[in-house]
Amino acid sequence: MSDTEPEGPSSGAPSASSERTTVRRGVGRADYRMEAVLAIIDAAPICHLAVTTGRGPLALPLAHGRIDDTLYLHGAPANSVLNAGLDSGVCATFTVLDGLVVARSPFHNSMNYRCAVVMGTPRRIDGKEKLPALRAVSEHVAPAWGHGRAPSEQELRRTLVVAMPIEEASAKVRTGDPLDDPEDLDGPWWAGTVPLTSTWGPPLDAADLGPDIAVPPAIASFARAGFRSEVG
Amino acid sequence: MSDTEPEGPSSGAPSASSERTTVRRGVGRADYRMEAVLAIIDAAPICHLAVTTGRGPLALPLAHGRIDDTLYLHGAPANSVLNAGLDSGVCATFTVLDGLVVARSPFHNSMNYRCAVVMGTPRRIDGKEKLPALRAVSEHVAPAWGHGRAPSEQELRRTLVVAMPIEEASAKVRTGDPLDDPEDLDGPWWAGTVPLTSTWGPPLDAADLGPDIAVPPAIASFARAGFRSEVG
Numbered sequence: 001m002s003d004t005e006p007e008g009p010s011s012g013a014p015s016a017s018s019e020r021t022t023v024r025r026g027v028g029r030a031d032y033r034m035e036a037v038l039a040i041i042d043a044a045p046i047c048h049l050a051v052t053t054g055r056g057p058l059a060l061p062l063a064h065g066r067i068d069d070t071l072y073l074h075g076a077p078a079n080s081v082l083n084a085g086l087d088s089g090v091c092a093t094f095t096v097l098d099g100l101v102v103a104r105s106p107f108h109n110s111m112n113y114r115c116a117v118v119m120g121t122p123r124r125i126d127g128k129e130k131l132p133a134l135r136a137v138s139e140h141v142a143p144a145w146g147h148g149r150a151p152s153e154q155e156l157r158r159t160l161v162v163a164m165p166i167e168e169a170s171a172k173v174r175t176g177d178p179l180d181d182p183e184d185l186d187g188p189w190w191a192g193t194v195p196l197t198s199t200w201g202p203p204l205d206a207a208d209l210g211p212d213i214a215v216p217p218a219i220a221s222f223a224r225a226g227f228r229s230e231v232g
Numbered sequence: 233m234s235d236t237e238p239e240g241p242s243s244g245a246p247s248a249s250s251e252r253t254t255v256r257r258g259v260g261r262a263d264y265r266m267e268a269v270l271a272i273i274d275a276a277p278i279c280h281l282a283v284t285t286g287r288g289p290l291a292l293p294l295a296h297g298r299i300d301d302t303l304y305l306h307g308a309p310a311n312s313v314l315n316a317g318l319d320s321g322v323c324a325t326f327t328v329l330d331g332l333v334v335a336r337s338p339f340h341n342s343m344n345y346r347c348a349v350v351m352g353t354p355r356r357i358d359g360k361e362k363l364p365a366l367r368a369v370s371e372h373v374a375p376a377w378g379h380g381r382a383p384s385e386q387e388l389r390r391t392l393v394v395a396m397p398i399e400e401a402s403a404k405v406r407t408g409d410p411l412d413d414p415e416d417l418d419g420p421w422w423a424g425t426v427p428l429t430s431t432w433g434p435p436l437d438a439a440d441l442g443p444d445i446a447v448p449p450a451i452a453s454f455a456r457a458g459f460r461s462e463v464g
Binding site: 019020024045046048049050051052053055056057058059060061063078080088089090091093095097099100102103104105106107109111113115117119134135138141142144145147148149150151152155158159177178180184185186187188189190191192193194195196197198199200201202203204205206207208209210213214215216219222 | 251256285288291292293310312322331332336347349366374377379380382383384387390409412416420421433437438439440
């Protein structure tokens with residue numbers, strides 16, 4: 001993920017940037033349009049949440065959901081990274097890896113990827129906002145919420161949910177071929193890309209599933225339609 | 233990624249743990265064996281590197297490589313997250329997402345995944361260690377190093393490479409079915425998993441590739457053999 005990158009103006013108006021979310025390397029690949037950020041948040045099945053703790057930096061993978069321009073995360077009430085984030089602020093990083101970029105020189109090897117970064121300080125939510133937030137997280141990957149039993153009051157109390165506005169954000173995207181040095185283009189070395197695709201497979205019944213309970217259509221069709229990352 | 237998790241003894245002897253890498257939630261899924269940590273580092277095509285900056289926590293995706301129990305990362309000399317990590321210390325997080333876990337109650341929805349966390353303070357490397365380190369990063373995904381031209385002295389100078397011992401580390405793995413409440417098992421709701429698989433596709437020639445240059449066997453066979461995450 002570190003070839004020589006084109007330096008140039010970012011595409012689109014800077015609508016989601018701040019001083020600390022300004023992309024510092026490979027600025028030609030930066031994109032501050034909110035729609036670019038949201039598209040990557042929606043495409044990534046999980047995020048990595050980075051926080052600062054008394055023991056140093058920490059990043060852990062978390063499921064996430066989104067309603068409009070609010071990001072939702074959830075976990076157990078004692079979840080270490082969520083609780084630390086309420087104090088330290090967070091960096092939520094959403095990455096979709098699209099492929100390997102093989103250049104004529106290893107120096108220009110790279111990856112094709114889409115990455116969005118959202119910074120801010122989450123707030124704990126309770127009350128009426130909690131149920132739709134949990135539904136957004138649950139349905140971020142698959143529209144499975146409606147098929148099961150509703151959560152109980154006790155289950156809601158036993159879940160920590162935080163919200164953060166998607167305001168300070170940036171996206172960085174690399175697509176396409178390697179960018180080799182001009183003098184290498186006539187060399188005998190192969191150059192190209194190897195695409196990486198992620199695909200949801202057919203649903204598998206739980207071993208303890210009773211007889212005659214079919215996969216809900218929403219889950220069956222989600223898995224058929226699949227999540228396929230784009231060829232980079 | 234936050235269902236009710238089995239609490240129990242971790243498997244294997246604690247050989248890679250420290251106070252700050254002790255898993256605090258879902259301790260039954262924690263694994264401190266070095267071999268478990270290394271297997272996840274090897275299976276993840278990229279990592280997320282978390283650091284602490286003057287502007288707050290930051291995590292960005294990076295390519296990585298490994299020789300024995302040393303982790304290598306590289307980037308441009310001004311790479312923000314690598315340079316911050318030399319000061320603040322880092323948390324390198326390696327995640328492979330294996331599937332969606334659909335429970336009878338959304339409260340027990342989860343993901344199947346493999347995650348390793350390595351903490352420490354990297355050191356900048358130069359001299360004789362640099363070339364093998366770059367090769368390890370370059371070949372972490374595909375054995376493509378030997379097919380191209382060798383890096384020049386100038387290219388080596390223009391690359392920042394850091395090394396970190398894989399000493400303070402832990403792994404956390406979730407596999408298998410949802411863990412529903414006993415009283416829900418007779419309900420009418422479907423439960424199961426939806427596996428997620430990542431696959432490398434056939435290599436694509438760069439548009440500026442000259443005639444009669446074939447895909448190197450090492451890259452062709454890598455893409456054929458593919459990277460397939462295990463069904464969770």
